[in-house]
Amino acid sequence: MHVAVGSTNPVKVRAVEQTLERFQPRVTAHAVDSGVAEQPRSVEETVTGAETRARRALEATGGDYGVGLEGGVARIDGVSGLSLIMWAAVTDGTRLEHGGGPTLALPDDVTRRLEAGEELGPIMDDRHDTDGIAQSEGAAGVLTAGLTNRSQALGEALACAFGPFVVEGILTDHR
Numbered sequence: 232m233h234v235a236v237g238s239t240n241p242v243k244v245r246a247v248e249q250t251l252e253r254f255q256p257r258v259t260a261h262a263v264d265s266g267v268a269e270q271p272r273s274v275e276e277t278v279t280g281a282e283t284r285a286r287r288a289l290e291a292t293g294g295d296y297g298v299g300l301e302g303g304v305a306r307i308d309g310v311s312g313l314s315l316i317m318w319a320a321v322t323d324g325t326r327l328e329h330g331g332g333p334t335l336a337l338p339d340d341v342t343r344r345l346e347a348g349e350e351l352g353p354i355m356d357d358r359h360d361t362d363g364i365a366q367s368e369g370a371a372g373v374l375t376a377g378l379t380n381r382s383q384a385l386g387e388a389l390a391c392a393f394g395p396f397v398v399e400g401i402l403t404d405h406r
């Protein structure tokens with residue numbers, strides 16, 4: 232089973248490898264354009280970015296599945312400030328499935344900086360004196376003191392998007 236990921240960010244590739252481990256997939260990473268802003272700012276924009284990455288990764292390779300993972304920020308009803316959200320999309324070239332990952336309410340100072348136009352990755356690096364935290368534990372790791380991390384969180388989104396392909400037996404030939 233060849234799974235093409237629409238990103239070269241190692242946390243995204245690891246999320247796919249870890250979540251789909253039981254299928255022992257060949258996972259390849261592809262730098263594709265998400266087609267949305269580098270910092271998506273709504274659920275819709277985040278989902279669209281994930282879809283576009285999934286489609287383009289599959290087109291680039293002709294693999295079995297294309298996977299798109301996208302992070303964004305959005306307002307969630309009942310939660311103050313902005314929240315970090317993440318969405319996954321998986322396609323086999325015919326079907327397209329979606330899954331959401333954990334949501335993290337962001338601290339007020341982070342929300343203010345996002346509203347002033349900054350991106351989350353650089354904000355978190357500045358705030359925590361790190362370099363490229365979006366490619367390691369991520370905001371999910373820092374804001375939970377390691378109770379989760381970006382790979383694990385993205386993996387939950389992927390599991391939800393990949394589930395329908397497994398449940399309906401489409402993977403039978405690959406197991």
Ligand SMILES: O=P(O)(O)OP(=O)(O)OP(=O)(O)OC[C@H]1O[C@@H](n2cnc3c(O)ncnc32)[C@H](O)[C@@H]1O
Pocket residue numbers: 237238239240243269270271300301302303315350351352353355364365366368369370371372381
């Ligand atoms: O190479 P790509 O796949 O684009 O990897 P990325 O880290 O930029 O990931 P996204 O484009 O999906 O994320 C959109 C923005 O949100 C930021 N972001 C998302 N999740 C984050 C996290 O857990 N920690 C820090 N920044 C995060 C990220 O740095 C981007 O500015």
Ligand SMILES: [Mg+2]
Pocket residue numbers: 269
């Ligand atoms: Mg990006």
